Structure formats: structure tokens, C-alpha cells
């Protein structure tokens with residue numbers, strides 16, 4: 001079966017390619033059914049299915065599943081829906097004066113937005129990363145890439161991540177799974193990833209549930225904290241700790257901060273569910289069921305932000321997990337986050353076209369600005385200080 005395949009010999013590799021080719025044929029027929037047009041990105045994906053190794057196939061599968069299947073949480077929400085801003089009918093400010101600029105880890109940003117870590121390692125990923133970087137540079141927003149493990153294992157794939165020439169000024173974040181520190185990765189590999197990307201910081205993603213559901217996932221998380229602490233001491237760029245959609249609780253955040261991480265990305269529950277994504281990929285019934293059972297597992301994004309802020313008012317904090325519009329971004333900022341990350345919406349737009357990405361960032365900025373205007377605030381710091389976000393139910397006397 002595809003997911004169980006380790007192409008350790010030429011014979012096995014050939015068999016894998018044959019299986020991928022037949023899968024590509026089915027995909028091509030499905031996409032091209034009833035004469036609908038196959039997009040540029042879909043064509044790249046079909047070609048890749050026919051040609052790649054297992055690691056690249058996994059990356060291609062992640063993109064395809066996130067684009068085509070319903071892998072969003074069903075029951076758990078990000079929790080921001082429980083909050084409402086107090087409307088101000090007399091803002092006493094000029095909309096033109098509103099400023100969304102902010103600083104994060106020493107870099108200036110045009111808006112408090114991060115394109116969350118997603119991809120790399122395939123030709124389709126290269127196209128998507130290029131589009132994302134072009135738009136990030138235009139709006140001066142931050143961007144992460146997907147796990148660069150494939151590029152360390154196969155340096156030929158480094159170019160599928162390289163976006164610095166497209167985006168010379170942005171806050172650019174390298175990425176690898178923290179658990180890899182237990183599987184042979186150390187300072188040298190992390191430094192290589194930072195160098196390959198010319199990154200400003202390294203994200204260590206912490207994803208125990210995903211590894212549990214993934215067929216042959218890396219599940220030895222023992223003793224990671226001291227290794228994270230060592231890396232934070234030795235790596236010359238800041239290290240950011242991030243979940244992948246199940247959230248970081250305040251006590252764990254405190255341990256990570258004590259270990260030396262420079263920022264936290266809560267990546268809470270309520271958006272893309274990696275249990276669901278890995279369930280879709282699973283080739284055996286056991287893993288498939290495991291992913292479905294834990295589809296809605298995790299800590300809602302809003303709860304992570306408020307809990308971490310209550311124990312640490314200073315740590316640079318990224319809210320992500322399920323954010324889908326600028327109103328939700330503004331709520332996350334008002335709750336105490338410094339940046340807001342979105343993955344799935346950026347993936348959908350990037351897959352569509354560069355034009356769609358410009359439209360997405362433009363409307364996100366308009367939505368955040370509208371919140372500032374209708375709460376009478378000119379800057380993001382004003383919004384944080386204004387105490388104008390209330391937990392429902394709203395007091396009608398306000």
C-alpha cells in the first residue's frame with residue numbers, strides 16, 4: 001500500500017512509481033471529468049504523483065488533502081466566536097489614520113499577519129511558496145515554510161523552499177519538527193535549514209497527535225525539553241515553538257519559555273485538523289479510525305492566548321488555528337496576541353492564483369482596519385489597551 005511503502009530498493013521504488021502513476025491517472029480522470037478545466041496546479045500535482053519518492057508523495061498528499069477534502073474541525077471551534085467587540089458609533093478618528101504596522105522579533109511588519117508554515121519539497125509546493133512570498137513581500141507580512149526535513153535529506157529539494165529572492169525584507173521562518181531532535185537532528189541540521197532559507201528565526205513544531213495518527217509517525221517525545229533548551233542556546237537566530245492545530249497550554253508554554261524559546265505560536269484547535277489529514281492518508285483501518293476519533297482534539301486558540309497571556313504578558317505571541325477573517329485576527333490581537341497566522345485560507349488562495357492571494361490579504365487588512373475604526377482605535381496597541389472585547393453575553397447597557 002502507498003503509505004506503508006519505504007522505497008529502500010530500486011525494485012520497491014519502481015513499484016511505488018507504478019502505484020503513484022495509476023493513482024495519478026485516476027486523479028486526472030476525476031479532475032477532468034465532465035470536461036472541466038484542469039488548473040495549472042492540478043496538472044503539476046498529477047505529474048508529481050507519477051514521479052516522486054515517498055517523502056515527496058507525502059508532501060504532495062498533504063497539499064491535495066488540505067485542498068480537496070474536508071479536514072477542518074467539526075465540533076471544536078477556535079473559541080473567538082464567544083467574544084464580541086463593543087461597537088462605537090462615534091469613533092472620532094479618520095479611517096485614513098489607521099495603522100496596522102507592528103514589530104515582531106525585531107522586524108517591522110505592514111500588518112499583524114503570518115502566512116503559517118505549510119509546504120515545500122515538491123514542484124507544486126515551490127509554485128505555492130513563490131506565490132506566497134511575492135504577496136508577503138508586497139504587504140510586508142511574515143511567512144513560514146513547511147518542514148524542511150526533506151531538503152536536509154535531499155538538498156535538490158532546497159529550491160522548493162527558497163523564497164528569499166522573492167521576499168528580501170519579510171520576517172521569514174524556517175521550520176522543522178521538534179521531535180526530530182530525538183531522531184538524529186541537532187544544531188548542524190537546524191542551522192542548515194535556517195541558512196537554506198536565509199531565515200530570521202526557526203519554528204520548532206510540536207505535533208504529538210499528528211505523529212500518533214501518521215503511519216509510522218515519530219512518537220519518541222522523551223527528553224525533548226533539554227534538547228530544545230540546548231538548541232535555543234546554540235542557534236544564532238530565535239527559536240519559536242509552535243503546535244500544528246491542537247494548541248499549547250500555559251504550563252507547557254512556561255516550560256518552553258524557560259527553555260529559551262523567543263516566541264510561541266499557539267496553533268490551537270478549531271481550524272485544520274491534522275488528525276483528519278493523516279486519517280485521510282492512512283492506508284489501514286486502525287490509523288484511519290484513530291484520526292477520526294481525535295479529529296476535534298485540542299485546546300481552542302482563544303483559550304491558549306488568554307491562558308498564556310495570563311502567565312506571561314511579555315512573550316511574543318502568535319495566534320493561529322482556525323482564523324479565517326480579519327475580524328477573528330483583530331479579536332486574537334485584542335486578547336493579547338502580537339501576530340495572527342493563517343494556513344488553510346492562504347493555501348486555498350495560493351493554489352488558485354497570485355491574484356486570489358492579493359485579494360485575500362487586501363480583504364483581511366480591510367477587515368482588521370474596520371474593527372479599529374468601529375471601536376475608535378487607530379493602532380493595534382490602542383486596540384489591545386482599549387479593553388473593548390467582551391465575552392458573550394454582551395451587557396445591553398454598554
Ligand SMILES: Cc1cc2nc3c(=O)[nH]c(=O)nc-3n(C[C@H](O)[C@H](O)[C@H](O)COP(=O)(O)O)c2cc1C
Pocket residue numbers: 062063066116117118119145146147175203205242243244245267270271272320321322323341342343344345347
Ligand atoms: C498543507 C499544510 C501543510 C502544513 N505543514 C506544516 C508544517 O510542515 N509545519 C508546521 O509547523 N505546520 C504545518 N501546517 C500547520 C499550519 O501551520 C497550521 O498550524 C495549522 O494548519 C492550523 O492553521 P489553520 O487552521 O489556519 O490551517 C500545515 C498546514 C497545511 C494546511
